[in-house]
Amino acid sequence: MAYNVLQLTPEGEGHVQFALGNITVELVTRYNYGAGVWSVDVLDARGNLLAGGLMLVPGVDLLKPYPDLSASIGGLLVVEAQTDAYLNPDNLGSTVQLLWFAPGEDVVFP
Numbered sequence: 001m002a003y004n005v006l007q008l009t010p011e012g013e014g015h016v017q018f019a020l021g022n023i024t025v026e027l028v029t030r031y032n033y034g035a036g037v038w039s040v041d042v043l044d045a046r047g048n049l050l051a052g053g054l055m056l057v058p059g060v061d062l063l064k065p066y067p068d069l070s071a072s073i074g075g076l077l078v079v080e081a082q083t084d085a086y087l088n089p090d091n092l093g094s095t096v097q098l099l100w101f102a103p104g105e106d107v108v109f110p
Contacts, residue, residue, distance in 0.1 A: 003077070003099045010092040017045075020073040020100055025050065027098075031089040038092055040076075042069070056096065075101040 006018055006027070014029040028041040038056040042063075043049055050069055054062045056078045063070040081095040088096075 003101050003105070006076075006098045006100055008093040008098055010090050010094075014092075018100070023073050025073060029056075029092060031092075033089070038089075038096070040098070042073075042076075056092075056098065058096075061101075071103055074103045074105065077101065 006016070008014060008016060008027070008029055010031070015026060016029075017024060017026045024045040026043040026045070026047070028043065029038060030040075031038050035055075040054050040056060040062070041049060041052040042054070051063065051066050054076075056062070058078045058080045060078065061070070062076040062078070063073070064075070077099045079097050079099060080091075081097075
């Protein structure tokens with residue numbers, strides 16, 4: 001099981017581009033203070049929304065509900081170093097990380 005840690009930061013609304021599989025995508029992260037969770041939008045290189053408002057919930061493949069998208073770019077899995085760290089607006093990229101798995105990889109993390 002190979003994976004890459006995507007470098008994200010907790011600075012307000014973050015915009016970061018990555019080459020995932022054969023596709024360049026932009027991840028737009030934001031913290032929802034009302035709900036107390038981080039979310040991410042996945043856009044293509046032209047800025048078209050591929051999947052939006054995905055809550056960063058630990059242990060969940062964010063792209064599993066999008067089989068066509070996950071078949072082309074792979075899976076995104078949130079992991080946290082401490083329980084409920086994902087609820088904190090300052091933890092993205094440190095105790096809360098987003099992992100990318102290649103298409104066809106088993107998206108499971110202890």
